[in-house]
Amino acid sequence: MSVSEFAHPDVLAYWWLPDYPDRRVPGRLTWDPDRGGDLKLMGELRKPVILDNHLADGGVQKYRVRPNKLERHYPVILGSHKTNAGREEAYTLLNSLSLNSVGFHGLEEFPEHISPGALLHGAWYTDPSEIxxxxxxxxxxxxxxxxxxxxxxxxxxxxxxxxxxxxxxxxxxxxxxxxxxxxxxxxxxxxxxxxxxxxxxxxxxxxxxxxxxxxxxxxxxxxxxxxxxxxxxxxxxxxxxxxxxxxxxxxxxxxxxxxxxxxxxxxxxxxxxxxxxxxxxxxxxxxxxxxxxxxxxxxxxxADGVRRWLDAASTYRTELRRVMATRYTDAMYLEDRIMNTSAALERFDKVRRPDAPKVFRDGKWHVASFVDRIIACADYAGPTFADLIVEDAPVWAKRVKFVRNQLAHHDDPFRITGEVGEHVLAEQVYWLFVMCLLRECDAPDATFESIARHGQIRWLSEQVEERLSPSESG
Structure with missing residues (x-):
């Protein structure tokens, strides 16, 4: 089977657990890139445990020992499929979950339904750490x-x-x-x-x-x-x-x-x-x-830019993946995009400046607040981001804090209207994180100049300018 043919596999094979190689159960495996894997077996991967319950009248009642919730998880499942040419194909399923085994009852075997987390075709591995x-x-x-x-x-x-x-x-x-x-x-x-x-x-x-x-x-x-x-x-x-x-x-x-x-x-x-x-x-x-x-x-x-990107991404991997999750899907609410990216920005600055100096405010020295860290990120991102938000960074950072607090604490007006924030703000915090990470990997000026020329970036700036400009009186 070629790689292209294997993009959406649909195979009949025998399946077993590494600890029980002699118990092989026939079943059908399908895979969908969006929904993942689906394995439907004709029996159970583990042999049912049947015990005797001795009754007071001397009789014996047989019963099945139900698996606990931990036993629903299969770190590894192995599979074997014979092609029409007689060649054996090896499968390894990783991080699988039995969808119905907890409900098994009675003395007969049940058809087990399993959801695999990942799939390897072409080799058997008995331990995920050995891959x-x-x-x-x-x-x-x-x-x-x-x-x-x-x-x-x-x-x-x-x-x-x-x-x-x-x-x-x-x-x-x-x-x-x-x-x-x-x-x-x-x-x-x-x-x-x-x-x-x-x-x-x-x-x-x-x-x-x-x-x-x-x-x-x-x-x-x-x-x-x-x-x-x-x-x-x-x-x-x-x-x-x-x-x-x-x-x-x-x-x-x-x-x-x-x-x-x-x-x-x-x-x-x-x-x-x-x-x-x-x-x-x-x-x-x-x-x-x-x-x-x-x-x-x-x-x-x-290539050198790719190397610097990988070095920076490995340092901020958690923050990067949280932000990119807001871009990989259209199903995430606008409010969640703002919350996720705001949290990632705060953590980014804490990692970048673990010993950030205290800030003098209201006659006292304070530990850097959320607003202080957003301002620091805006300064670090540079003039390209300043042009994107148009207004002064401290003013903009306070607005980000207001929106974040509304969402985090479910305050008014979010509690009443269910809406707070806007598309432009969600894009601004996203590009702030991106530009900070690009600065962290020493991206050349050409990177930021190209971003600034993009039509979407110019449109975002125009939207902000229109909102901030005083309305003309009729």
Missing amino acids: EADRAIFDLSHLSSWVNLSGLEIEYPQLSGSHVDPFIVITGTDLPAFSTTHENAIVELRQLLRQTGDHEHASGVDQSWQLVIKIEPMGELERFTDIAIDIRALVTIGAGKTADITRAVLQHPQLHQHTLDGTPVPAFRDDITYLNRWAHRGSNDSSIRKHDLYFDLEQLGG
Whole structure:
């Protein structure tokens, strides 16, 4: 089964727990990128425990021992599927939850219904901590647009007036990878060229860019995914649309592809496909044009900019993921976007300035307040953010505090109207966090200049200016 065919797997297989390899239960596994996995078994993964209840009249009543809630969780489930060609495919399900086992009763086995948290196709692992590889490859939507560099050239010789030249010439040139390091990992943005069409009725060249991560001698699964999620955030910010992880594979030095007679080919790795819900997925997968980008790879500083971003993102990973959760989905309430980002901004400043000086106010020295920290963030973000909010940072920061308090304490007018804050404010606090993190990774001026030129940023500033300008009297 190819990776593309495995994007939405639907397989019949035998499933078992690592501690009970002889108890294999048939069942059907399906996977949906939005809803995750669904495993429906013909029986139970654990053999029912039947005990005797000795009655007062000397009789014996059999009863089932019901599983406790902890036993509903399966860290690992293994599966085996035989293809039509007779080849065995290995599956490993991670962090699964039994949806109905607590309600099992009686002496007969029940069909168990399980929700897997993640899935590995191509290898068996008995312990999640043992999932290791030396290479991982991730496909992200909008990554190619954000890299903004093409190795394709198209020529139409006949347009020059000649009728003997080819109608069209497509040239695909291999471009060097953007390579950097992060801690003990090599991180690359690598171009991929592939032929398309049946070469009889249609033919062409497809170009895309992939994220490739290498860790020697081996790296744990979480190390690879942490880097991929941080790159996902970067591409989402720069592209202005959610960069979904559409494909993820692990590669192990001992897993090779094989010829038809079963001979291993060491030069070609076999893939271990990794499926996960990856939190929220974007609802808009339309293509991006150059003027849609807030900034691209070159404006960030190329490979070195990616390295600095990963270093900063690892320091503020909790704050970054909380903020990006507000961008990955359209289902989050506006008020929740403001609350999440405001909390992340306060924590960002506490991490950046753990020994922030006290502030003299009302004749006394005070520990830096929420407003003080928001003002510090605005100063750190620089002139691009000052142009975005238009008004003085202290005035704006107090308004952010007012909105945050209304939401946190359910005060009036939020209690009465159910509404407080606005879209413009939600965007302002988001871009404040983004610009602070870009400052933290020493993003060049070109990054901020490109953001300032973006039509959405200019529109936000215009909205603020209209609101702040005195109305003209009729």
